[in-house]
Each structure stands twice: as C-alpha cells, then as structure tokens.
Amino acid sequence: MKLLTQTLLLCLALALAHRNTDHDDDHALPNRCDGIEFDAISPDEKGVTYFFKGPYLWKGFHGPAHPSNESFQELDDIHNIGHVDAAFRMHDAENLDDHDHIYFFLDDKVFSYYNHSLEEGYPKQMNEDFPGIPDHLDSAVECPKGECGANSVLFFKGHDVHVYDISTKTVKTKTWDHLPVCTSAFRWLEHYYCFHGNNFTRFNPVTGEVNGTYPKDARAYFMSCPNFGHGGDYKVPKCSEIKIDAITTDDAGKSYFFAGPIYMRLDLHRDGRHAFRITKSWKELTNGVDAVFSYTDKMYMIKDDQVYIYKTGPHYTLIEGYPKNLKEELGVEGHVDAAFVCSDDEHTVHIVQGKKLLDVDLTATPRVVTQEWPLPLSDIDAGLCDAKGIQLFKGSHYYHYDSVATLTLSRIAPHPEDITSEMLSCQD
Numbered sequence: 001m002k003l004l005t006q007t008l009l010l011c012l013a014l015a016l017a018h019r020n021t022d023h024d025d026d027h028a029l030p031n032r033c034d035g036i037e038f039d040a041i042s043p044d045e046k047g048v049t050y051f052f053k054g055p056y057l058w059k060g061f062h063g064p065a066h067p068s069n070e071s072f073q074e075l076d077d078i079h080n081i082g083h084v085d086a087a088f089r090m091h092d093a094e095n096l097d098d099h100d101h102i103y104f105f106l107d108d109k110v111f112s113y114y115n116h117s118l119e120e121g122y123p124k125q126m127n128e129d130f131p132g133i134p135d136h137l138d139s140a141v142e143c144p145k146g147e148c149g150a151n152s153v154l155f156f157k158g159h160d161v162h163v164y165d166i167s168t169k170t171v172k173t174k175t176w177d178h179l180p181v182c183t184s185a186f187r188w189l190e191h192y193y194c195f196h197g198n199n200f201t202r203f204n205p206v207t208g209e210v211n212g213t214y215p216k217d218a219r220a221y222f223m224s225c226p227n228f229g230h231g232g233d234y235k236v237p238k239c240s241e242i243k244i245d246a247i248t249t250d251d252a253g254k255s256y257f258f259a260g261p262i263y264m265r266l267d268l269h270r271d272g273r274h275a276f277r278i279t280k281s282w283k284e285l286t287n288g289v290d291a292v293f294s295y296t297d298k299m300y301m302i303k304d305d306q307v308y309i310y311k312t313g314p315h316y317t318l319i320e321g322y323p324k325n326l327k328e329e330l331g332v333e334g335h336v337d338a339a340f341v342c343s344d345d346e347h348t349v350h351i352v353q354g355k356k357l358l359d360v361d362l363t364a365t366p367r368v369v370t371q372e373w374p375l376p377l378s379d380i381d382a383g384l385c386d387a388k389g390i391q392l393f394k395g396s397h398y399y400h401y402d403s404v405a406t407l408t409l410s411r412i413a414p415h416p417e418d419i420t421s422e423m424l425s426c427q428d
C-alpha cells in the first residue's frame with residue numbers, strides 16, 4: 001500500500017457546473033460553503049465525485065447543488081424519503097458486471113446504478129447483496145486489494161467498521177473508537193477520508209490509524225469556497241484566459257502542465273482531473289517553473305537560472321547536487337521560455353528563448369548549444385513534442401508543427417489554434 005505523507009492541498013473537478021445566477025429558485029438550494037454534514041460521498045464511473053445531503057447532491061468539487069432525483073431518479077421515486085445513508089463505488093476486478101457501479105443504501109435497501117441507470121432487480125434488501133451488514137448505515141467506502149487485504153468495502157455504523165470481503169462475502173467487524181462517527185466516507189487518489197460535520201479525518205483503511213493533524217475543514221480541500229484554504233485561490237481559468245508555464249509527458253506516460261503555483265495531471269481519469277500545488281510533488285520548487293522537459297527517466301525543471309533534475313518513479317526525487325546553474329548544466333544563459341525533447345532516441349533538448357530555438361546535445365559533456373535557429377514566433381510559454389508533432393503554447397492558443405524541421409524552416413507562424421477544455425481542463 002502506498003502511504004503518501006503529503007497533504008492533499010487542493011482539488012478541482014473537471015466537470016464544472018455553472019451557477020445560473022439569473023435563476024429564481026437558486027436561493028432555495030443549500031450552499032456547501034455554509035458547512036454541510038454530508039450523508040454520503042461517492043465517485044461515479046467517470047470519476048465525478050458526488051456529495052449527497054438530504055434530497056440534494058453536488059457534482060464534483062465545484063458548483064451548486066442539484067436535486068438528487070435529476071441524476072438518480074429512482075432513489076426518490078420509490079422511497080420518497082429524500083436522503084441516502086451511504087454510498088460507494090464498487091471496485092470488483094473479478095466481477096466486471098459490478099465493477100464501477102455506485103451502490104446506495106437507504107434504511108435496509110440497496111440500489112445499484114451504472115451510467116446513472118438503476119440496474120435490473122434493484123432496489124434489493126441489503127441482506128440479499130451484503131449479508132451480515134447492518135442496515136441504517138452511516139457510511140461506506142470501497143477498498144481495493146493492495147490497499148486492503150482483498151477487494152473490500154468498509155461499512156461504518158457508529159464506531160464499528162464492518163469490513164466486507166467482496167469475493168468471499170465474509171465480514172470482519174472492528175471498533176475504531178478513536179475515529180469520529182463517519183457520516184460519509186470517501187476514497188480519493190489512494191487515500192481514505194472519514195467525513196464528520198463539516199470536517200474530515202484521513203485514516204488508514206486497515207488499521208484505522210490517523211496520522212497528522214485532523215480534523216480538517218472539508219471546505220478548504222474538497223470544495224472551492226471563498227475564504228477557505230490553501231490553493232482555493234486557483235480558479236479554473238476560462239480556456240480563453242488560460243496561460244501555462246510548462247507542459248511535459250514523462251517516461252511513464254504521466255502528463256502534466258504547470259501554471260503559477262499549481263500543476264495538473266492530465267492522464268488520470270478514474271478520479272477525475274485535479275490541480276495541486278507544485279510543491280506537493282516537487283517540494284523544492286517553491287516558486288513555480290519556467291520550463292520543464294522529460295528525458296529518459298528524469299524530469300528537468302528550469303526556474304530562472306537554476307535547473308532541478310528529478311528522478312521519476314512513484315515519487316519524484318531531486319537528484320543530489322541539484323539545483324545547478326543553467327549555464328553549467330545546459331550551456332544556456334538567460335530566461336528559458338519552453339523546452340522539449342521529441343524522443344529519447346534523439347538526445348537533443350530544444351530550448352525556446354525569445355525568438356530563438358536552441359538545440360542542446362544531452363549526451364555531450366559539458367553540454368553546449370549545437371544549433372541555433374530563428375523562430376517565426378516569440379513569447380512562447382510552453383512546448384510539447386510527441387508522435388503527433390510539436391505544440392507551442394502561447395496564452396490561450398497553441399501552434400502546431402509537424403516536426404522540428406518544419407518549425408525551424410518556417411518563416412511565418414501557422415494559424416493559432418484555441419486551447420480546449422479537453423486539452424487542459426479549462427472552462428469552455
């Protein structure tokens with residue numbers, strides 16, 4: 001199991017609901033920034049996290065409340081009691097018919113949804129599907145094998161946690177008196193959170209152990225509320241206003257962009273797309289970055305006249321002796337706008353500086369600029385090169401070139417294209 005010690009700093013959901021301020025009924029909806037004790041929290045099959053309270057839900061970490069029955073109609077139709085006790089998303093690698101379904105618990109009934117449709121045969125009595133689990137639950141959360149001993153679900157009621165093994169249908173009950181009563185529980189990016197009141201406490205799903213300073217206020221972490229927290233200052237920008245500092249894809253296929261103090265991972269889907277402080281993963285980079293490129297199993301991060309080289313892996317580790325001076329490390333002086341390597345076979349990093357493109361041979365010692373080309377563009381923010389060609393980002397636009405040769409031979413800039421929400425999770 002991965003025990004990450006970093007604190008979750010901020011998070012932003014991809015799906016952004018727009019508050020329609022013209023709408024007269026809006027005042028009737030609850031506001032989660034008032035401090036809400038949620039009934040249940042669960043992601044759906046697309047990685048959108050749902051927060052439930054009474055007959056309302058919130059989709060993702062931004063946006064207003066909606067009536068739950070718009071998204072999960074039968075919860076309301078059949079019971080008309082206007083709330084859920086608990087919900088979780090199933091992780092069942094052995095039975096793909098159930099995998100990624102959302103299960104809801106109301107009193108002694110269970111509902112299984114996929115793609116927001118109620119599955120045939122539901123609702124059922126809880127003991128048909130989950131024998132040995134008490135009804136009128138407080139909360140539930142998935143716990144996949146690797147994090148728990150087997151693919152399991154943790155069901156909370158009072159201070160008892162019933163650990164349900166999905167394949168053997170056996171239950172082990174533990175009592176975690178040191179944890180608050182969890183009115184909702186949530187697994188997110190391999191961590192486990194017990195929500196109580198407007199607070200949450202992170203716990204180890206096997207031992208119940210709580211490390212670090214808890215409780216914390218959920219409004220500073222799982223939603224974006226004015227005057228709360230960390231990073232709440234990062235607003236998902238409009239695509240027409242976005243400006244990034246750097247972009248890269250590492251050896252392992254992890255894709256990132258960097259903007260001011262934050263970065264966003266572009267290739268994680270099951271839990272949605274989220275922005276974090278750069279210092280969460282690269283703790284020495286306290287002032288952001290100017291340019292980033294990946295070469296072999298390393299990430300080169302340039303800020304002012306310093307180069308930080310990190311070894312990639314489950315975590316990024318700064319290589320001993322770094323940061324080093326840019327001139328010493330790459331043979332380049334002055335501000336770097338963007339940098340990219342097209343393939344590891346090429347051993348050349350292309351550095352954009354003003355209206356110039358500099359090639360640096362990464363196998364040479366010491367490294368020196370081997371070629372210099374004039375560019376038809378200036379004020380580039382970031383650059384990426386992959387099998388599809390080169391993208392040079394400038395403000396809310398990007399320029400596409402098929403190859404370094406077409407870039408260096410062209411005398412006029414191609415037509416700028418708009419950055420889309422698909423590319424960088426900005427708001428359309």
Ligand SMILES: *[C@@H]1O[C@H](CO)[C@@H](O)[C@H](O)[C@H]1NC(C)=O
Nearest residue numbers: 067068069070071073076077
């Ligand atoms: C949801 O519930 C409200 C209040 O009971 C009702 O007016 C509305 O028609 C319902 N909407 C749907 C889509 O079922």
Ligand SMILES: *[C@@H]1O[C@H](CO)[C@@H](O)[C@H](O)[C@H]1NC(C)=O
Nearest residue numbers: 045046113114115116117118
């Ligand atoms: C999901 O539901 C939508 C709308 O009901 C439907 O158009 C789509 O085909 C469904 N997708 C799957 C994978 O079942």
Ligand SMILES: *[C@@H]1O[C@H](CO)[C@@H](O)[C@H](O)[C@H]1NC(C)=O
Nearest residue numbers: 196197198199214215216217
């Ligand atoms: C939330 O946490 C604060 C301290 O961080 C505490 O004062 C407050 O009582 C907590 N509320 C609940 C409902 O746990």
Ligand SMILES: *[C@@H]1O[C@H](CO)[C@@H](O)[C@H](O)[C@H]1NC(C)=O
Nearest residue numbers: 003004204207209210211212
């Ligand atoms: C909790 O923190 C202690 C001390 O830092 C550490 O030894 C232990 O492994 C941590 N446990 C968990 C579950 O993170």
